[in-house]
Amino acid sequence: AAYTHENSKLPDLLRTLIGLDANFKIRIGMMNPNSCFKILQDLLDVLASEKIYKFLHLPLQSGNDEVLIRMNRFYTSEQFLEIVRQFRKHFPLLSLSTDVIVGFPGESEDQFEQTLDVLKKIQPDIVNISKFGVRPKTQAKNLPDKVSTDEIKRRSKKCTSLVNEITEKRNQIWIGWEGSILITEPKKNDFWMGRNFAYKPVLLKSDDNLLGKEIKVRIVENRKNHLIGTRA
Numbered sequence: 001a002a003y004t005h006e007n008s009k010l011p012d013l014l015r016t017l018i019g020l021d022a023n024f025k026i027r028i029g030m031m032n033p034n035s036c037f038k039i040l041q042d043l044l045d046v047l048a049s050e051k052i053y054k055f056l057h058l059p060l061q062s063g064n065d066e067v068l069i070r071m072n073r074f075y076t077s078e079q080f081l082e083i084v085r086q087f088r089k090h091f092p093l094l095s096l097s098t099d100v101i102v103g104f105p106g107e108s109e110d111q112f113e114q115t116l117d118v119l120k121k122i123q124p125d126i127v128n129i130s131k132f133g134v135r136p137k138t139q140a141k142n143l144p145d146k147v148s149t150d151e152i153k154r155r156s157k158k159c160t161s162l163v164n165e166i167t168e169k170r171n172q173i174w175i176g177w178e179g180s181i182l183i184t185e186p187k188k189n190d191f192w193m194g195r196n197f198a199y200k201p202v203l204l205k206s207d208d209n210l211l212g213k214e215i216k217v218r219i220v221e222n223r224k225n226h227l228i229g230t231r232a
Helices: 010-018 033-038 040-046 065-070 077-090 109-122 149-172
Strands: 055-057 095-102 126-131 178-188 191-195 201-205 214-222 227-231
Touching (some): 010 040, 033 040, 033 077, 040 077, 055 077, 109 149, 149 214
Parallel strands (some): 055 095, 095 126
Antiparallel strands (some): 178 191, 178 214
16 A cells, blocks of 8 residues: 555556456555555545455554554554445455554553454454564564563463454355355365455365366355355
């Protein structure tokens, strides 16, 4: 979302790409909320194209604004929530990926719980959970009030448990869905892997060579990290 070239921003680049006379799909990579917020409406407009996956990778990191400031993040939890609300309003089956850091120096129990509360609100499909660790030459290395290793592990475990519940629920809503997937990876263990319009990974068993083909499927099972389909 920080892309800029002369007077062109990310939505302008995407409009140029989707105007190409070819059959392809674009997945937009991770976008920081502060950059995304500035181009939100234009981004929503261009994402309506069938050539762009309905997928959003938007890092939360913390659900508490004081922690976000200490992390040198340039957005608030409310701005993050507003972006998610708008994307979900326009694309109800959007796949949402986010990142959180647990145990950042000075993070209180209440502040950690606020992060969990935001996750409950947004119901993400994917959450990358990182346990805070000191890295050399970073400002965080010198911050006081370090959270103990045992406490960081406890918070990570609690966050992981919540995320597993949410992702199971999110995958369940796809059972019975019918539509096309683009086979994007070679066959492995008798299954081809493809992506539907929301970038959901779908496994399909077939002896045919399906790489690069669009196949109509029906979702029959869900797993933690993928869906399983049969030909529709």
